[in-house]
Structures are given as C-alpha cells and as structure tokens.
Amino acid sequence: MLKGRFVDNLAKVYGLYTGGFIIFIGLMAILEQAGASSDAIGILFVIFTIAIYATIGWLSRTMQVSAYYVAGRQVPALYNGMATAADWMSGASFVAMAGGIYFGGYGYLAFIVGWTGGYVLVNSLLAPYLRKFGCYTVPDFIGTRYGGNAARFFAVVVLVVASFTYVTAQINATGTIAARALQVPFELGVWFGLLGILLCSMLGGMRAVTWTQVAQYIVLIVAYLVPVFWMSTSQGFGIFPQLSYGGAVDRITELEAINQVGILTPTESFAGLGALTVPHAAAPETAIGSWKFVTLAFVMMAGTASLPHILMRYFTTPSVRDARRSVVWSLFFIFLLYFTAPALATFTKLQIMDPNLATGIIGKAIADVQALEWIQKWSNVGFLAIADSNGDGLLQINEFFMRGDIVVLATPEIAGLPYVISGLVAAGGMAAAMSTADGLLLAIANALSHDLYYKIIDPQADTRTRLIVARILLVIIGAGGALVASLKLTGILGAVAWAFSFACSGLFFPLVLGIWWKRANRQGAIAGMVCGFLAGTIYLYLIRFAATPMEPWLGIDHLRFGMVGMIVSLIAMVVVTLATEEPSAEIQAMVDEVRVPTGETILKEEA
Amino acid sequence: MPQDRQNHWQRTRSLTLITLVVWFFFAFFVHWFGAELNSVSFIGFPLGFYLAAQGSPLAFVLILLFSTRRQEAIDAECGFDQEEDA
Numbered sequence: 238m239l240k241g242r243f244v245d246n247l248a249k250v251y252g253l254y255t256g257g258f259i260i261f262i263g264l265m266a267i268l269e270q271a272g273a274s275s276d277a278i279g280i281l282f283v284i285f286t287i288a289i290y291a292t293i294g295w296l297s298r299t300m301q302v303s304a305y306y307v308a309g310r311q312v313p314a315l316y317n318g319m320a321t322a323a324d325w326m327s328g329a330s331f332v333a334m335a336g337g338i339y340f341g342g343y344g345y346l347a348f349i350v351g352w353t354g355g356y357v358l359v360n361s362l363l364a365p366y367l368r369k370f371g372c373y374t375v376p377d378f379i380g381t382r383y384g385g386n387a388a389r390f391f392a393v394v395v396l397v398v399a400s401f402t403y404v405t406a407q408i409n410a411t412g413t414i415a416a417r418a419l420q421v422p423f424e425l426g427v428w429f430g431l432l433g434i435l436l437c438s439m440l441g442g443m444r445a446v447t448w449t450q451v452a453q454y455i456v457l458i459v460a461y462l463v464p465v466f467w468m469s470t471s472q473g474f475g476i477f478p479q480l481s482y483g484g485a486v487d488r489i490t491e492l493e494a495i496n497q498v499g500i501l502t503p504t505e506s507f508a509g510l511g512a513l514t515v516p517h518a519a520a521p522e523t524a525i526g527s528w529k530f531v532t533l534a535f536v537m538m539a540g541t542a543s544l545p546h547i548l549m550r551y552f553t554t555p556s557v558r559d560a561r562r563s564v565v566w567s568l569f570f571i572f573l574l575y576f577t578a579p580a581l582a583t584f585t586k587l588q589i590m591d592p593n594l595a596t597g598i599i600g601k602a603i604a605d606v607q608a609l610e611w612i613q614k615w616s617n618v619g620f621l622a623i624a625d626s627n628g629d630g631l632l633q634i635n636e637f638f639m640r641g642d643i644v645v646l647a648t649p650e651i652a653g654l655p656y657v658i659s660g661l662v663a664a665g666g667m668a669a670a671m672s673t674a675d676g677l678l679l680a681i682a683n684a685l686s687h688d689l690y691y692k693i694i695d696p697q698a699d700t701r702t703r704l705i706v707a708r709i710l711l712v713i714i715g716a717g718g719a720l721v722a723s724l725k726l727t728g729i730l731g732a733v734a735w736a737f738s739f740a741c742s743g744l745f746f747p748l749v750l751g752i753w754w755k756r757a758n759r760q761g762a763i764a765g766m767v768c769g770f771l772a773g774t775i776y777l778y779l780i781r782f783a784a785t786p787m788e789p790w791l792g793i794d795h796l797r798f799g800m801v802g803m804i805v806s807l808i809a810m811v812v813v814t815l816a817t818e819e820p821s822a823e824i825q826a827m828v829d830e831v832r833v834p835t836g837e838t839i840l841k842e843e844a
Numbered sequence: 845m846p847q848d849r850q851n852h853w854q855r856t857r858s859l860t861l862i863t864l865v866v867w868f869f870f871a872f873f874v875h876w877f878g879a880e881l882n883s884v885s886f887i888g889f890p891l892g893f894y895l896a897a898q899g900s901p902l903a904f905v906l907i908l909l910f911s912t913r914r915q916e917a918i919d920a921e922c923g924f925d926q927e928e929d930a
Contacts, residue, residue, distance in 0.1 A: 343878065349897060350896055354900065357908060361867075486893065520878030520893070568904060832849075834919050835925075
C-alpha cells in the first residue's frame with residue numbers, strides 16, 4: 238500500500254490514523270445516542286487506543302542497536318516534536334495541571350511558565366550539542382566528555398532516581414484512569430496500565446516508543462482541546478477561548494467576593510480533598526511571594542533541561558539542525574495544551590460557581606446538588622465530598638470538597654457534555670501518562686543496559702545480549718514502578734515536582750558546563766553531581782521527613798528543593814574544577830568539535 | 845565557502861546570550877511584578893495573570909522561532925551549511 242520507507246510516508250500514515258480516530262469518536266457518539274451505557278463507551282475508548290499503540294509497538298520491533306536506542310536517527314523534526322510533546326506531557330500536565338490552577342490560582346501558573354520556558358534552555362544550551370556528540374544516553378555524554386567510569390556511574394544514579402520517582406507517578410495515573418474506565422480496583426488498574434506501557438516499548442525500544450508517542454500526542458491533544466472549545470462556545474466566550482476568556486476571569490473575581498473565597502475556610506476536612514480558598518487571578522503582593530513564583534518556575538525549567546527522557550529524544554533526529562528545529566516543534570505542540578489549561582480551569586470554576594449557569598452548584602440547595610449524577614459518581618469513589626457545615630441547607634464555597642486530580646476528567650460531566658467526551662478525555666489522559674511512562678522506563682533501562690552493563694561491566698557483550706539485557710531491565714523496572722505505585726505513597730503532582738528537583742540538582746550544571754565551559758574537568762563534574770544531588774536530597778529529608786521538620790529557608794519548600802541542590806552543585810563543580818588540573822588536549826578538542834554543527838559525530842554510530 | 849570556526853562560535857555565543865536575556869525577561873522579570881501588572885487590563889484580562897497563563901509561553905515559542913532562524917543563518921554564513929532533507 239505504501240511505497241518506500243515508513244519514514245517517507247509519515248504524513249499519510251498519521252493522517253489516516255487521525256481520520257480513523259475521528260471516525261471512531263463519531264461512532265461512539267452514535268452508540269451513545271443508540272443507548273449504549275457510559276461505562277461501555279469508556280471501556281471501548283481505552284481498549285481501542287491501547288490496541289492501536291500496541292500494534293505500532295509490535296510493528297516497530299527491532300534487533301538493531303541504533304534503532305533500539307535512538308530510533309535509527311531518522312525521526313524528522315516535526316514528528317520528533319510531537320513525540321517529545323507526548324513524552325513530556327504526563328499525567329501531571331494532562332490530568333493534574335488544570336486542577337492545580339483551579340485550586341491554586343495564579344501561584345500555580347509558575348508550572349506553566351516553567352514547563353514551557355525550560356525548552357529555551359534545552360534549545361540554546363543542550364539539544365543541538367548533544368546531538369552532535371552522537372551519544373545513545375545522557376550518561377554516555379557525561380562519561381565521554383569527562384572520561385572515566387565514575388562520572389558515568391554517578392550520572393546513571395541521578396538519572397535512575399529522578400526518572401524512577403517520575404515513572405511511579407505516571408503508572409499511578411494510568412492505574413487511576415484504567416480503574417475508573419474499566420471498573421477494576423486501582424491495584425489491578427496499575428498492572429493493566431503497565432502491560433499497555435510495556436507493549437509499546439519492549440520490542441522496539443526507542444523506535445517503537447517514538448511512533449507510539451506521535452499517535453498518543455494526537456489523541457491527547459484532541460482530547461484536551463475539544464471540551465475547552467465546546468465550553469467556550471456554549472458559554473459565549475468565543476471560538477478561540479485562549480484569547481477571550483478574560484470575561485470569565487472577571488466574573489470569577491466578582492463571584493469570589495460574593496462567595497467570600499479565602500474568607501470562608503473549611504471547618505471540616507476530607508482526606509485528599511480540598512475546598513476552594515485561593516483567589517483565581519490575584520498575584521502575590523510580597524517579595525517572598527514573587528520569589529516563590531520565580532524559584533518554582535526556575536526549578537521546573539532547569540529540571541526540563543536535565544531530564545534524560547526529554548534530552549534523549551533529540552538524539553533521534555537526522556542532524557544537528559533538525560534537533561534544533563525539533564525543539565521548536567516540541568515547544569509549539571506543548572504550548573497548545575499549556576496555554577489552554579488556564580482557560581479550562583477558569584471555565585470549570587465558572588461552571589461550578591456561577592448561579593446564572595444551569596451547571597452552577599454554589600449557593601444552591603444541598604439536597605438538589607446531591608441529586609446530580611456527576612456529584613454522586615465522583616463521591617462514590619471518594620474523589621468529592623459535600624458537607625453542610627453550617628447547617629443552613631445551602632452549599633457554601635467552603636462546603637464543597639474535590640480532589641484536584643479529577644478536575645480535567647470530570648469537566649465534561651460538570652459542564653453537561655455528552656459522555657463520549659468523557660470517554661475521549663479518559664483516553665487522552667491514558668495516552669499522556671503512558672507515553673511519558675514509556676519514555677522514562679526506556680531512559681532508565683537504556684542507561685542501565687548501555688552505561689552500566691555494556692560500558693562498565695561487560696564491554697565485550699555482543700549486540701544480541703545487550704538488547705536482551707535492555708528488555709529484561711525494562712520489565713523489571715516497570716514492575717518495580719507498578720509495585721511502588723500500587724502502594725499509593727505520593728500523589729501524582731508531588732512526585733513529578735520532586736523528579737525535576739532531583740534531576741536539576743545532580744545533572745543541570747555538569748551537562749551545561751560540559752558544553753559551555755571547556756575548562757570543566759572530571760573531578761569538578763563528579764563533585765557537582767555528588768554534592769548537588771546529596772545536598773538536594775538531604776535538604777528534602779530535613780524539611781519533609783525528619784522527626785522535627787526544619788523550617789524551609791526563604792520559602793524553598795519540597796516542591797523547589799532543586800534550588801538548594803543546584804547552587805551547591807554549581808559551587809562544588811567550579812571550585813573543584815579550578816583546584817584540579819585542566820582536561821587533556823583531546824577532551825578540549827572534543828568540546829570544540831561539539832560546538833560545530835556539521836561533520837562527523839564524536840561517538841561513532843553502531844549498526 | 846571556507847569554514848570559520850572562531851567567528852561561528854563567537855556569533856553563536858552572542859546569539860545564545862541575547863536569547864537568554866529575552867528569556868529571563870519573560871521567565872522571571874515580568875512575574876516578579878505580577879501584582880502590579882494585574883491592575884492593568886489587557887484584552888479583558890488582568891495583565892499579570894495573562895502573562896503567566898498565556899503571554900510567557902507564547903513569548904517562549906517566538907523566542908525559539910527567532911533564535912533558531914538566526915542560528916541557521918549564522919551556520920550558513922560561516923560555512924556550516926546543512927543540506928536540506930538530510
């Protein structure tokens with residue numbers, strides 16, 4: 238049917254795929270009209286999309302080193318941009334971010350600024366140079382640039398800790414969605430989610446993950462945008478909500494004054510649920526408030542530029558120029574979702590608060606609210622609660638409790654959209670969490686198989702053995718992640734923020750200075766990785782887990798502990814580098830060579 | 845065209861510096877004054893809120909578009925042309 242190589246037919250293949258997906262949505266809408274139950278539609282959405290990803294995973298199976306680790310370095314910039322966007326946008330972006338803005342208001346927008354601004358750092362400081370290097374993994378760069386197994390080993394350690402923290406949160410998210418859509422217990426949902434994730438990555442490594450991530454991006458972006466455009470149009474805020482929801486922000490500010498948001502505080506509490514107490518648009522007025530905003534944004538940016546599952550996506554492009562272009566595409570595709578998230582949070586809040594809308598519940602009689610279908614459904618699973626604290630029979634703002642993570646998933650029901658949209662959103666959330674989990678698992682397994690096993694333990698290992706080791710590690714780490722996730726130790730968002738802080742504490746400066754400071758040497762890099770990572774981890778322990786938790790310095794709490802790690806890392810790296818002798822002439826020539834966009838890569842390609 | 849490594853790296857460095865200065869402005873500087881900017885209304889939004897929610901992300905996309913174009917021009921002018929459809 239298709240002439241030539243797969244990569245020459247991408248537009249045709251993904252065009253057909255998108256068309257097929259839209260037809261599937263239409264079919265589900267018809268089924269719903271014909272009276273199919275909402276549960277059946279939810280199950281069909283999740284099963285159908287996972288079956289497609291698994292098919293792509295199967296078709297992309299490979300036994301070649303270069304295809305397994307870097308997709309044969311032939312992914313065009315545009316498609317690598319989509320794959321990176323899916324790799325990047327996790328359960329935290331898709332499921333939790335709008336919920337965070339819903340509850341946290343302005344302060345939470347620091348995540349939006351941080352998670353987009355980080356790509357400016359990736360593009361200007363790292364991606365094109367790492368592509369020129371020609372490495373397979375991030376520790377591969379550290380190990381070759383600084384030389385020696387110790388540097389390589391510490392990079393592997395930081396990578397594994399950061400990525401594993403992150404991946405448990407993603408497996409948690411797939412489990413949550415699978416449990417809700419398939420009506421199975423969460424613990425079982427987690428293992429079902431893991432099965433889907435492994436089907437995508439095990440046989441084809443990076444090649445399979447790349448092509449499933451492109452497919453997953455298309456599903457997740459459609460699923461995120463459709464409800465927002467729908468709500469905006471039906472509430473009269475125009476067809477391009479990102480430019481025109483200002484009226485909704487004003488109306489919320491008005492309603493906040495009437496409903497005394499921030500003045501009425503909850504008198505009861507429900508585990509994991511919160512009531513609305515923070516004004517939507519108000520910015521901090523104190524210097525410490527501004528400081529907290531910019532430090533959170535900075536840690537997220539530096540973390541973006543240090544997370545190996547993102548950096549390794551840029552190893553797959555055909556050239557340095559394509560790596561650079563691909564970062565621009567990545568940011569564009571991510572931007573589409575991120576600049577919609579605040580609009581989604583605003584519309585959902587308005588739906589709930591505005592007494593003039595049919596969906597408004599604040600100020601209504603509690604008995605009426607409790608009769609609503611979506612209220613019942615979500616309270617049954619413990620994600621929502623209503624309490625008449627003052628006993629007046631009306632629902633006040635401090636009597637309505639919700640879990641932040643459900644805002645996006647519940648929005649179609651809150652807004653009274655057809656169930657087919659809820660099914661679509663569930664499939665989108667699943668795609669977001671699965672694609673990120675795949676990227677992370679692969680980053681960990683590749684670092685362990687390539688850097689630890691092949692480069693450090695057994696450099697004589699043949700190709701077959703290496704690729705089998707890589708796959709066994711993938712399954713073991715995935716199972717470990719699922720096991721930790723099923724213990725429900727952390728929420729989705731907390732774990733994700735920690736992963737960013739771990740990554741930037743240990744890797745940000747050794748990576749950036751490896752390219753931008755020729756004088757940086759092995760001793761300095763090791764000091765930077767070890768001191769930064771330890772300082773960040775110990776600080777997190779002191780403020781969060783110690784018997785008597787320490788008061789955080791300058792408002793640097795557990796979400797931004799990477800600030801402490803990075804400062805220590807920078808000082809340690811510079812001081813130790815200057816105190817020891819400069820790197821050899823070959824290493825310095827290598828750095829010069831990395832800065833040139835054309836010519837042979839530093840590391841030679843394997844078949 | 846002869847390759848001019850020194851000139852290329854010098855210009856790449858200045859471009860990176862300019863990019864990061866503009867990035868710093870939209871990443872941190874404007875948000876430091878969020879409360880003050882919120883008293884200004886911009887296309888119906890409080891400006892501070894809009895900058896954090898939509899303005900800065902859009903600015904980052906534009907910064908990358910501009911700097912990637914400039915970088916490709918610098919590469920070409922210094923003799924490091926990369927063939928199309930590689």
